[in-house]
Amino acid sequence: MPSAIVTGATGILGREIVAELGRSPQRWSTIHALSRSKKDQYPENVVHNHIDLTASAEEMAKELKGIEAEYIFFAAYLAKDSEEEATKINGDMLENFLKALVLTDASKKIKRVILTTGAKQYGVHLGVPKNPMEESDKWLSDSDRPPNFYYRQQEILFKAAKEQGWEWVVTYPNDVIGVAKGNFMNLATSLGLYAAVTKQMGDELMFPGSPGFYTRFDCFTYSRLHASFNHWAALEPGAANQAFNVVNGDVESWQNMWPKLAKKFGSKVPENMFEKEDKDGIDKETGSVMELMPNPPLSEFAAECGLKGSKVLGPSRVEQKIDLVKWSQRSDVKDAWQKLAKREGLDESAFEGATWGFLGFVLGRNFDIVISMSKARKLGWTGYQDSWEALSECLDELVPEKVLPRF
Numbered sequence: 209m210p211s212a213i214v215t216g217a218t219g220i221l222g223r224e225i226v227a228e229l230g231r232s233p234q235r236w237s238t239i240h241a242l243s244r245s246k247k248d249q250y251p252e253n254v255v256h257n258h259i260d261l262t263a264s265a266e267e268m269a270k271e272l273k274g275i276e277a278e279y280i281f282f283a284a285y286l287a288k289d290s291e292e293e294a295t296k297i298n299g300d301m302l303e304n305f306l307k308a309l310v311l312t313d314a315s316k317k318i319k320r321v322i323l324t325t326g327a328k329q330y331g332v333h334l335g336v337p338k339n340p341m342e343e344s345d346k347w348l349s350d351s352d353r354p355p356n357f358y359y360r361q362q363e364i365l366f367k368a369a370k371e372q373g374w375e376w377v378v379t380y381p382n383d384v385i386g387v388a389k390g391n392f393m394n395l396a397t398s399l400g401l402y403a404a405v406t407k408q409m410g411d412e413l414m415f416p417g418s419p420g421f422y423t424r425f426d427c428f429t430y431s432r433l434h435a436s437f438n439h440w441a442a443l444e445p446g447a448a449n450q451a452f453n454v455v456n457g458d459v460e461s462w463q464n465m466w467p468k469l470a471k472k473f474g475s476k477v478p479e480n481m482f483e484k485e486d487k488d489g490i491d492k493e494t495g496s497v498m499e500l501m502p503n504p505p506l507s508e509f510a511a512e513c514g515l516k517g518s519k520v521l522g523p524s525r526v527e528q529k530i531d532l533v534k535w536s537q538r539s540d541v542k543d544a545w546q547k548l549a550k551r552e553g554l555d556e557s558a559f560e561g562a563t564w565g566f567l568g569f570v571l572g573r574n575f576d577i578v579i580s581m582s583k584a585r586k587l588g589w590t591g592y593q594d595s596w597e598a599l600s601e602c603l604d605e606l607v608p609e610k611v612l613p614r615f
């Protein structure tokens with residue numbers, strides 16, 4: 209029976225990979241869950257080991273003594289303020305970890321390394337992408353683009369695989385719906401807290417993001433579906449040395465999910481949410497507008513698609529009708545949270561720890577994000593998840609965690 213090593217074992221994606229493999233003791237003898245902190249209780253076939261991936265390869269090799277596996281799942285991540293810093297640190301973490309496994313000789317046992325990256329592969333953070341996004345799309349190469357840490361990580365992976373003779377798989381999830389504590393990008397927790405506090409304040413549930421995006425399309429990744437994809441891709445012979453989009457398989461929009469969210473929290477959606485913005489634009493006091501790159505990712509495909517000079521190329525923006533960072537800092541909002549937390553016995557630190565900037569970004573982009581699952585489906589992947597049901601399940605899980613009040 210094979211064993212596995214999972215880095216980022218406490219993260220929103222990594223913890224589900226640990227749980228997924230841990231549920232199959234007949235298939236996985238040992239799963240080494242690696243991170244600095246330990247946040248979960250594990251079944252018998254899971255062993256937690258401490259590791260600091262920012263250490264040198266030599267230091268890491270000491271922590272990795274006696275730890276080896278056929279399958280390595282790399283889902284660790286450290287957020288940084290700039291893309292340059294993120295590229296340096298996240299690239300170094302992967303590179304030094306792989307070097308450490310060479311130092312301990314564990315690399316000789318490896319069959320496949322599965323690296324989690326994301327849809328920033330296609331520049332969804334830079335402006336309107338080419339839709340739908342396909343794995344065969346060329347990598348973005350305009351010289352004025354910021355570095356992309358996924359590109360560096362993949363280059364490190366490809367080189368090490370060639371030198372050491374193992375196989376690789378890369379996943380591209382997008383806008384992850386899942387449950388984790390104290391992580392960097394957490395859609396469900398922030399969204400649930402926004403809805404709960406708005407209700408506590410006696411207000412209807414206003415969509416805080418881009419008026420245009422409300423009726424556009426996004427593709428989400430349920431963290432558990434991503435974990436079962438990792439499990440499948442590790443063992444599927446045809447997945448060797450391939451990168452895959454991993455999204456739920458439905459295409460969603462907030463015009464469909466927002467009323468469901470309001471209903472879940474016992475709130476109502478205002479009837480005329482965008483009347484004012486349609487006439488006057490976004491109020492800069494309470495909202496915000498951030499311009500993205502003038503040459504969005506789609507511009508690199510424009511000539512071949514016949515879209516050169518077209519108005520679909522821009523401008524790409526992040527528009528927030530209610531800027532969520534400013535909103536979360538308002539004293540009336542903080543007071544409402546305090547009252548709610550006290551009354552319902554909630555974890556008071558949950559509000560501060562929510563990722564307001566990330567949620568504002570996810571809801572604020574003014575362009576469609578449509579991601580193709582055809583490549584994996586052609587290879588036999590049949591996984592599917594209804595995105596609203598995923599979000600609803602995660603919100604339910606946050607109730608016993610004392611993050612959200614009872615519904």
Ligand SMILES: NC(=O)c1ccc[n+]([C@@H]2O[C@H](COP(=O)([O-])OP(=O)(O)OC[C@H]3O[C@@H](n4cnc5c(N)ncnc54)[C@H](OP(=O)(O)O)[C@@H]3O)[C@@H](O)[C@H]2O)c1
Nearest residue numbers: 216218219220221244245260261284285326384391392393
């Ligand atoms: N979340 C999303 O919405 C989303 C969407 C698309 C793509 N992605 C991508 O998915 C990948 C995983 O991200 P995530 O959101 O799952 O991350 P996350 O929830 O923030 O978790 C990060 C994990 O990395 C570990 N880690 C961080 N620094 C470490 C260090 N110095 N040494 C050892 N472990 C360390 C953390 O554990 P400790 O802190 O306990 O060490 C934690 O387990 C990233 O490439 C991310 O860009 C995420």
